[in-house]
Amino acid sequence: MKWDFASVFDNTDALLAGAAGTLRLFAICLVCGLSLGLVVGLGRYARSKWLYWPATAFVEFFRNTPVLVQILWFYFALPILLPFTINPLAAAALGISLNSAAFSAEIYRGGIQSIDKGQWDGARAIGMGWGQAMRRIILPQAIKRMLPALTNRAIEIFKMSTLASAVAYVELLQQGKLIASLNFNPIEAYTAVAVIFFVFLWPLVQFTYVLERRLGRSE
Amino acid sequence: MSLLQVRGLTKRFGKTDVLRGIDLDVQPGERIAILGASGSGKSTLLRCLNFMEMPDVGTVTLDGKVIGPSGKYRESELTQVRQRVGMVFQQFNLFPHMTAVGNVMEGLRTVRRQSKAEARTRAEKELARVGLADKAETYPAHLSGGQKQRVAIARALAMDPEMLLFDEPTSALDPELVGEVLNVIRSLADEGRTMLLVTHELGFAYHVATRIIFLADGTIHEQGTPDEVLKNPRQERTRAFLASHKQFSF
Numbered sequence: 001m002k003w004d005f006a007s008v009f010d011n012t013d014a015l016l017a018g019a020a021g022t023l024r025l026f027a028i029c030l031v032c033g034l035s036l037g038l039v040v041g042l043g044r045y046a047r048s049k050w051l052y053w054p055a056t057a058f059v060e061f062f063r064n065t066p067v068l069v070q071i072l073w074f075y076f077a078l079p080i081l082l083p084f085t086i087n088p089l090a091a092a093a094l095g096i097s098l099n100s101a102a103f104s105a106e107i108y109r110g111g112i113q114s115i116d117k118g119q120w121d122g123a124r125a126i127g128m129g130w131g132q133a134m135r136r137i138i139l140p141q142a143i144k145r146m147l148p149a150l151t152n153r154a155i156e157i158f159k160m161s162t163l164a165s166a167v168a169y170v171e172l173l174q175q176g177k178l179i180a181s182l183n184f185n186p187i188e189a190y191t192a193v194a195v196i197f198f199v200f201l202w203p204l205v206q207f208t209y210v211l212e213r214r215l216g217r218s219e
Numbered sequence: 220m221s222l223l224q225v226r227g228l229t230k231r232f233g234k235t236d237v238l239r240g241i242d243l244d245v246q247p248g249e250r251i252a253i254l255g256a257s258g259s260g261k262s263t264l265l266r267c268l269n270f271m272e273m274p275d276v277g278t279v280t281l282d283g284k285v286i287g288p289s290g291k292y293r294e295s296e297l298t299q300v301r302q303r304v305g306m307v308f309q310q311f312n313l314f315p316h317m318t319a320v321g322n323v324m325e326g327l328r329t330v331r332r333q334s335k336a337e338a339r340t341r342a343e344k345e346l347a348r349v350g351l352a353d354k355a356e357t358y359p360a361h362l363s364g365g366q367k368q369r370v371a372i373a374r375a376l377a378m379d380p381e382m383l384l385f386d387e388p389t390s391a392l393d394p395e396l397v398g399e400v401l402n403v404i405r406s407l408a409d410e411g412r413t414m415l416l417v418t419h420e421l422g423f424a425y426h427v428a429t430r431i432i433f434l435a436d437g438t439i440h441e442q443g444t445p446d447e448v449l450k451n452p453r454q455e456r457t458r459a460f461l462a463s464h465k466q467f468s469f
Contacts, residue, residue, distance in 0.1 A: 121271060122312030122371075126326030126378055127302035129294055136329050140316050 007183040008192045011175075018175030019196060021089075025161045025171060028093045030154055033100025040101055041108025042134075055105065062102035068163050071095035075167040092164030100157050107149045111142035144215060151208040155201060172196055220283060222247045222382060222413055223268065223304075228277035230263055230437075237263045239437040240277070245382070245415065250408050252424035252445075253417045255434035256460060261417040264434065265384045268415070269304040270297045282381070302330065305380030309387040311367040313359040319370045320346060320355035326378050345373035349403050365396030369403055376407075383407065385416040421464055425449050433457045 008015070043055025062070070075091035115138050123133035143150075165174035176193035180186040223245040230238040237260045245251060255261045266272040268279060270292060279286045286292070286300055313322050323342035327333045333341070346352050349369035359367055368388055375383060385404065389397040401423050408414065408427045418424055424431060424445065431448035433441040433456075441454045452458045 118308065118310050118312040119314065121306075121308060122314060122374075124271060124298075125269065125301055125306040125308070125312075126374060127298045127330040128326070129298050132329050136325065137314055141314075144316075 001187075003188060004185065005188050005192070007185045008179060008188045011179045011183075014175045014179060015172070015192065015196065017170055018172040018193075021164075021169060021171040021174075022158075022161050025089065025092055025096070025164055025169070026158050028089075029096040029100060029157045029161070032093065032097035033157060034104050034150065034153070036097065036101035037104030038108050040105035041112070044105055044109040045112050059102045059105050062098050063106075067095050067099045067160055068166060070099060071163055071167060088164060088167040088169035091167050092161070092169050096157060096160050096163070099160070100153060103156075104150065104153050107146050107153065108142070111146035111149075112138055114145060115142050147215060148208055148212045151204070151211060155204055155208070158201060158204070159197070221245060221280075222249075222282060224278075224280040225268070226278045226280075228264070228267055228274050228279070230260075230267055230272060231275050237437050238267065238274075241437075241439060243432075243439070245413060247413055248411045249413055249430060250428045251415045251430045251432055252428035253415060253432045253434060254419075254421070254424065254448075254460065255440075259434040260437040261434050262386050265306070265386050265415060265417055269301050269306055269384060271301075271306070298330070302326075302378050303380055304382045304384060305375035305378055306384045306386065307368070307371050307375055307388050309390050311359075311364075311371045311391070313367055313371055313374075315359050318356050318358055319351060319362065319366075319373075322359070322370055323374045323377050326374065330378070341377055342373070345377045346370070348376070348406075349373045350399075363396060364392045365399045368392065368400045372400075372403055372407075381413065383412060383414040385414065385418070387417050387419070389418070389420060419464070421449060421461070433460065435460075 040055045040058055043051040044059065046052050046055070071092050071094075074086060074094045075088065078091075079085045112134075119137055119141065120133060123137040128136070161171055162173040164171050165177060168174060172193050176189045179192075180189035183189070221244040223243070225241055225243040228238055228241040228243075229236065241264060253261045253264065263272060267274045270279075270286070273292060281300060281303065286296065314325065317325060320339065320342045323345050324335075324338040327338035327341055328335065331338075343352065343355060346355055349372055351366060351369055351373070354362060354366060354370075359370070362370065372388075388404065389400050392400065397420070401420065404414075404416070405423075405427055416424070416428070426445075428445055430442060431445050432439055433448060433452075433454070435456050441448055441452060441457045447453075448457065449461065452461060
């Protein structure tokens with residue numbers, strides 16, 4: 001067989017639009033997922049059962065249901081229950097963000113727990129409250145330890161963005177599907193999509209290796 | 220009036236009574252050394268005085284004001300108390316992501332909300348006092364144990380505490396580093412500071428303390444002046460404890 005990438009290059013505009021959509025979804029989910037994850041992670045660490053149990057229920061629910069099902073549920077089921085419609089971006093962003101929040105919450109909780117209890121003692125002994133100690137003493141040390149795991153989460157979020165094609169959100173895979181069905185060139189179209197993902201993610205993965213080595217050295 | 224008054228202080232960990240009804244009055248300028256075998260409740264007593272541990276029963280009165288009521292401590296009240304009752308730990312507990320001067324500035328900046336310049340001036344003064352002016356920009360990982368403990372003392376002093384609690388401040392140090400830390404504590408004693416010190420350094424306690432408390436089974440078993448308790452102990456258990464500590468002295 002003959003590879004013919006000309007039909008892919010003819011659709012560069014469509015792929016660029018897809019890449020923009022992927023990046024937009026990635027940025028939203030990265031910010032929302034990791035910051036909500038911190039809130040939920042702190043809830044999982046809290047002693048108050050009013051914080052612990054809701055946070056735990058959240059983590060268990062979203063860790064044990066597939067993201068694809070969540071996205072489809074938000075897109076097709078939620079508008080039936082609530083009096084408004086939801087666009088593909090919102091449905092995908094909700095599903096991926098909530099799922100990432102659940103996974104990153106466990107990273108945050110583990111990171112915070114790994115900090116020596118003496119650090120709490122040192123902070124409290126100079127009159128710091130819980131919030132001050134967390135923000136100034138515990139989190140800066142914990143985040144450093146969590147960085148490799150959090151960058152892995154970011155890579156996962158990037159790849160999960162392809163699930164948004166299930167609700168016809170314009171992202172790379174969706175555009176690849178479109179190009180393949182219009183030009184009858186699935187080999188070239190999907191190869192191109194895979195290569196584009198690789199080009200985005202490979203530097204990111206290299207960065208996490210560097211990060212892991214550097215953090216491992218200073219510990 | 221006592222600076223600190225403790226009445227009926229009781230602390231349990233699970234089913235173990237670690238402290239069983241401690242009564243203690245600390246006068247301004249007093250230097251109290253707390254001795255006792257491991258597990259006698261020395262550290263727990265100290266940690267209850269600035270509420271790093273919450274007493275289960277009993278009252279702590281600081282400068283005439285009762286902290287509590289017992290069992291219903293408010294966080295804001297306790298953070299106030301901890302600023303007035305400074306603490307130095309066996310394991311230093313310095314913040315590893317901050318330089319020496321950053322460690323000393325932290326309470327002034329975050330808790331006291333002082334300006335950076337103001338906090339820095341004060342922190343440098345405290346570091347100079349413990350002989351570490353030249354280590355201001357050094358991170359804890361590059362300091363010796365003795366230097367770390369002196370930074371920790373400077374960190375506590377920066378908050379202007381009315382009383383200092385030392386929880387075995389030299390127990391984690393190599394023998395040759397003990398002296399530099401004890402010298403700093405001694406200079407604080409000479410300033411007339413009120414302090415409580417849990418220690419195994421009997422000689423230091425003898426020379427620096429104004430009162431010795433011997434704890435056993437979570438109660439004050441014997442107390443008095445250093446001469447009374449260390450040279451002429453009345454209780455059998457105090458004698459046995461002192462004998463075991465002097466076993467290899469010459």
